[in-house]
Amino acid sequence: MRCKKIIALALCLLMLIAPMSVIGCSKDETSSDDNSDKINTSNQSVTKSGKITNVYRTNSIEIPEDIIINIGSIIIRSEKIYALGVKNSDNVVQQSLLVSMDMDGSNLSFEPINPPDSEDDGMVWHINYMCILSDDSKVYSIARYNTETSANECRLIKTDSGGNEIFNLNLYDVFSDSGESGGLYITQMCADSNDMIYIASDNDIAVLNSDGSKNFELDLNSYIEGLYLTQNGKAAVKYYENEPKSSVMRYIDTGNKAIGQKTALPQEFISGQYQIISGSEYDFYLKNNIGIYGYNEGEDKPKELLNFVNSSVNPNLINSFYALPDSKFLCSFYDIENHEETSLAVLDRVPDNEIKEKTIITLGFIYDDYSQYYLFNDIINFNLKSDTYCIQPKDYSIYNTPYDYKPAVTALNNDITTGNVPDILLLYPAEMPVKSYEDKGLFADLYEIMDNDPEFDREDLLRCLRVPFENDGRLFRIGTSFNVQTIVGKSKNLGDRAGWTTSEMMDFAQSLPEDTQLFENMTRENFMNIMLSQVCEFIDYENGTCSFDSDGFINLLKYAKSLPEKIEQSIYEYDTNEDFNAPYCNDKIMLTRLNISSFEQYLIEKARFGIDEELNMIGFPTEDGSNGSVIMVSGEYAISAKSKSKEGAWEFIKYMMSDELQNRKNSVQKFPSTVSALERLAENQMAQYYFYSKSGRWESSDAPFDDKDENSGTRIYLTQDDVDAVKALLDSITVSKSSSSDVQIMNIINEETSAYFNGVKSAEEVADIIQGRISIYLSEIS
């Protein structure tokens, strides 16, 4: 009896303790030597005391300009790094090189690799991959092709340490299913510690012995994404499996000559947004846009080794990387402006005690085109310039899947409600409920911050970035660049009015002759896309009501339905290949939808309609007939009202508004956001020369187009009047776009109108349904 009681009590204690030990297991293990006080948040390396870690310094390697080094095939031997390179020349035949350097990138040397003895058969050859075996013999995968006949050959050549050929195999004979000549492409090659050579084509892996004899072949029936060697010399392959419809990574079982069991690397890192390579100190190295991580079999998760932002490295500019011994990395970088140019560097770790302490400011964002290249660069440059503050990016898009983009916003909302909101948010209005955040007091009033900053006046910011975004006299978000969407036509056709309503626009459209289009390629879909760019006419956000069942919207639908579904032949008299502008000049096309992001683009439209014509940028229809041009902002920032480092956050935003960044040329040209930068843009573009050919080609140059034939086009100059016209447009804007509300409303309208266009329902029925659905939506958000 007593024994039973003891057993019962012990069981009870076990039941109590067991859940607590599970809770204890969730504690994060930190990733550096200083484990005792480190907090490893979802994607940052920051200690409790606010010190950044996992910092690497970049040591550039000087490479002659005419040499390109491929670090996709790196070998480490005897404390030296070996790689393949190519010397560019004017000849078609390029000189292949064996590149060697010390582990710190110094003592770079180039040894030419000469083609194997062969007939002069017109074949050009190129070394794809190389591996070095234990006896210092080298194995090359070579592609040979004939530039005239496009014949292709893949060979595997082994040479000894003296450069003498040991074997020379035709890889078409090695791969059993390689098909006709020209169908084989070698994607990767490596050799394990037993000198077994693994060669991967698109779908197959051939495993050869060191003497070149074929050991076995694996037909994976799926595209091979990568071939890896773990620390213990085992080979693994990553490919796509139909069951379970995802990428998997499996070992190659050389004993059974088959594909083996899965590696222990967690699935989220295999099918997630990680680039995987093998290296010297870990089984696998993983790279995302936060850092480089090392993973060994049996561990729960990878350990962060290098944090890009902390190391002032832009991850989006990394072409390829390789893990060297002693925790170093060899990286090849793109140039941010010209991706054709690359550079090489060795990254080595900075000891934690040498890292300067700064105030950490978090910046939350969702990965998009803007952030891809420029945000990281801007953050890195700010961190380098600032002695006091360090911006730490937090990418919420790591929570997204390829098919679902909502988890990022959910994760951000969770952080907001638990008090972990980032100091700065890079807003993504299409997905984030920005208006909801504003109304709930999530953001700090930027006007207040500006007014307390003697270096920045609110009037320095363009009016169009203030007025449309003011909320009760306060400004909660600030854009660093923008463009404007509007509708433009000739003043002589549209008059001088500032804007129009939908019914006025419909009347104008219906008054046009039969052979005249309102917009080019005026199909039903194009028209609806244009008209739905600006739906504020039918919505009263303040009162949470809408009027999609109004005659205005119904007439709009009916007019859209009268348009063709597609245009099969040109209705123009003119051959537009010879005179692209003729339909516009001759009033056969009345309007165009303009996405203007510079003064030059206004000039292009002027040239289209006839350079001497006055244009009216009348905008989209509005309820009251005012100008319905819409501003679309990029790089929109807000500061958290609960941030403890508002000054630091503002310093970063001010840096984004600085002349240096506002005036830079980039591939995604947009209007700058400050008055001074806009003036500078106008000055620069007024100093340019422009030429618009009749075929529609636009050219700009610093020099006059004296060599151009006047009959082929027109020389054009940007005048002060043109600049003033654009500035007047910017000053007239009162509506911002691309909020998540607009996206939701657009989706509902697009979904329902198809039933009307297909003749299933009447315009009134569709309008009623749209009215009902959007009314519910507006009631919810009001």
Next chain:
Amino acid sequence: MKQIQTMPQTVPKEKPEKLKRRSPSANQNKPKHKKVKIGKNERRERIITSVFFLPSIIGVMIFFIVPFFVVLYYSMVDNPISKNFVFLDNFKALLGNAAFQRAVKNTLSFSVIAVPLVVLLSLVFAVILYSNIPFKTQFRTVLITPLMVPVASIVLIWQVMFHQNGSVNAMLSMFGLAPIDWLKSEYSHIVIVLLYLWKNVGYNMILFMAALANIPKDIMEVAELEGANAFQKFFHIKLRYLSSSLVFVSILSLINSFKVFREVYLLTGDYPYENLYLLQHFINNTFRSLDYQKLSAAAIIMCLVMIVIIGIMCIIDNKIGRDLEE
């Protein structure tokens, strides 16, 4: 028509002694109720018992009680960011919100139609399948099968059937009737009610069949001997014995009626046709826009309504079931 007697007494019962009324003075002399001392062993037993209860209590606290109070808290603050206490302002605003009103109306009307229908249908099927009809096993299998079908597959089938160009409209056009946009018209409720019935009748039927099997056979035999017809046997005996199951199935069906949001969401998305906009749509959408105060207030209101409804059902069940116990 003969009246059916209640349970015949085979053994005469001793009439309980009438309680004698005591005079007030007599109460003073009434010996005071002695406190029963709990022995050491019993105390130890109680402590050990409580300790065994603790894991369950902790689990219920963590996953039910504490989240409920968190929801209550959020329903009384202005928003999850500034968290200023506003007491009942959120409830007032919510009751005036057009989207919430529409959601409540649709949810209530759906429940009022669907729940009685599913209870009635499943009871009818249970009674039919409980009797000796041919192929009853096969019929039972057919009715239970919808339980096993994944929701996404069900939605797919329903979309094919009730699409503008689906099979139902094809049948209608065979009879010369105009096609109906089932999911975007006043008939949308019919689609969802049918879906709900199709999914839930089988399970409820099983519960009723189990309850029917528990009715004492001797009572039915006596009723048979007394000359009761099927109607009388069902309404006066079976239904009374089924009362607890009826309450249970009704509560379960009511809860499941809220879960139909899942199918509606998959069929029609975040903002469906206004007749299909349910309370869970409102809660789901306001969650995404960080309006926790709205959804919490809505959840509390829903909880109170459910408590009232279930409370009423339990009271009715108590009244009906009491004489059975006697």
